[in-house]
Amino acid sequence: MTLDAPKIAATEAARVLIDLLALDRLISVVDIGASRIGDPPPYRPLLASGIARLTGFEPQAEELAKLCAAGQPNETYLPYAVGDGAEHTLHVCAASGMTSLLRPDPETLALFHEFPRWGQVVETRRIATRRLDEIEEVDRIDYLKIDVQGSELPIFENGRDKLRPTMAIHTEVSFVPLYLEQPPFGEIDRALRSWGFIPHAYASLNRRAIFPVIIDNDPYRGLNQLLEADIVYVRDFRRPERLDDEQLKFLAAIAYCCYGSYDLAIHALLLLAKRDAVAGNGVEAFVAAIRKAAAAP
Template sequence: MFNDLAGTQVKIKVVDIGANPIDGDPPYGAMLRRGEASVVGFEPNPSALALLNERKGPDETYLPNAVGDGRRHTLHVCQAPGMTSLLEPNPEVLDMFHGFPDWGRVLERVEVDTVRLDDLPETAGIDMVKIDIQGGELLVLRNAVERLRDAVVIQTEIEFLPMYKNQPLFSDVEQFLRGQGFVFHRFFPLISRVFKPVMVGGNIYGGHSQQVWGDGIFVRDFITFDGYSDDKLLAAAAIVHNCYDSVDLSLRLLKEYDRRRGTNLGSTYFDAFSGGA
């Protein structure tokens, strides 16, 4: 873990929008268990929220709000809970792939009130934002400009095909975040699917040629380091190391910290992970 290698005591604050544990351990999970992170999570699904609260530790807070633009929206509840969205599924695209026509079938439409991240005091002073809400990510980000000024790492679901009608795609999200001072770092993960009727190994989940969606990792500008306080450099270095194994970027951030402070954390870190000391 980063603190062990760099000899630091960094603790980060995470906001997780769409914190449903359906996908398993979040990328910051190890930091949370070590007391090196706190999280404010949002999950409007009652059963998922109950599970989060049942399992939570002392550094975890979970709220039932749907995050968006502060207005009322229609929630499209789908056969597969992971497809439920404020946006309507797009049959023209879903029909190209195995499974999705069934998973994206809308069972009911429910009116829900949303909240803006900028309006919630619980989200002040964040370091990392994670968003996975099936096409509503850009809506959240556009209404979180104040909070984004504090953040140094954003992990957001992105899609390359409009799985939902009028859905913003990767290029839209990247362009907006670039305007907020973030640089695209990597995909984590990147998911492909195979066009029907082809199937890979009899597995409807199998991928092949078409990249469909993934999570995009965006980091505050690591070219000029504009917008970083000294503490935020350490927070970003800890996040990219612990969550994404980006040791090279972590080292770059530490070297900027050392340049400002006259310290030697970068060398300590490099020697520790490379076996040089």
């Protein structure tokens, strides 16, 4: 049984789940590096269903203006650069998606088609950063999405208080760092595991062919070399005694509505049913709705 995540918000199963959960408050979603490049953000179904509020951070003025112009109710966008609280140099690159507080590594970029052009630094400027724990506009984080081109780890380290109740983190990681002094995947993974998270899913996986090889005359087509990925980490559900009812409800909503992970959602619901926090027959109704949605053309 499979179901594509982008279609989930409109399914009967999502509506059944939301009714079953009967959330007492909106899920607090935070997006650090919120510029819209590529696919819609994974939390979009939560916002569309009216069960979440979003606080997005985007220090690039042009990208921030786009976000604000397209913003919907329950969406707030702020111009802060989130980091360790110190002042840093922002490296503005030819491709806005590569702009970073870290300097691109030209030797590594040269190994992959198009990256030397995308990663060309066209401007530098000093920029103040704010520690996540000290940002007053964010009272708590239930679900974090972060894409900051190599600066993820300092943000995590300076946001540990706000991340204590967090149930899911969607983060970009690099197997081959494209920036100087960028922590690779292993360091991100070790840190998040030490704070009580475990990997749940690859939201995307970016493979590239190593220069000068081009596959089928397509410079964007990869072969085997792992470059980057978006990985979803969730709070370690193997220790349910450490999770309260609200956290389990949020986990179920995020798992299903954002990623189509009905197995994790059902696991959370069964735990809630044992606590009499949701109706047992409601779990059965959710499973039936999933089966119906999966069978639909």
